[in-house]
Amino acid sequence: MRLLSAIVGLVILGLVSPVLAIDQEAAFEDPEMQARYQRVIHNIRCLTCQNQSIKDSNSPLAHDLRREVREQMAHGASDEEIFAFMQARYGDFALYKPPVNAKTIALWASPFVLMVIGLFMLMRTLQRRTSMDVTIDGD
DSSP, rough: OOHHHHHHHEEEHHHHHHOOSSOOSSSSSSHHHHHHHHHHHBBBBBBTTSSSBTTTTOHHHHHHHHHHHHHHHHTTOOOHHHHHHHHHHOOOGGGOOOOSSHHHHHHHHHHHHHHHHHHHHHHHHHHHHHHSSOOOOOO
C-alpha cells in the first residue's frame, strides 16, 4: 500500500511540476542560445519584486520582460544591446550590474565619505574634551 501511495505521489508531482515552472516559454532549439538566454534573464532585475531576477520572478512584468528578451535574441540582438535596451527603458536599477558612472560612484562612495566625516567629528570632540581644564573646587 505504501509503495502504491509513493508511486501515485510521484506521478502527481511529475504532472504538477511543469505547471510550477516560472518560464513556460519553449526553449531555444540551440543549447548555446538557451544557455545565453538563461544568463541574460538572470542578470536583469524584476522591477516589481526588486530582489529577484526576471528568471526567478513570476510577476506579469517579469513574464513580459522575458518575452522581450526572447524576441530580441531571436532577432539577433547581442547581450549588450539587450542590457542597453532594458537600461534605457527602465533605468540602471533594471540591471544587477549597473554601469560605472557618476551616480553609481557617488552611491558606492557616500558611506565611506560619511564615515570619514563622522570619525573626524568624533576625533575633534574627543580632542576638545581632553584639552579642557578640569578644576575641582575644594573646601
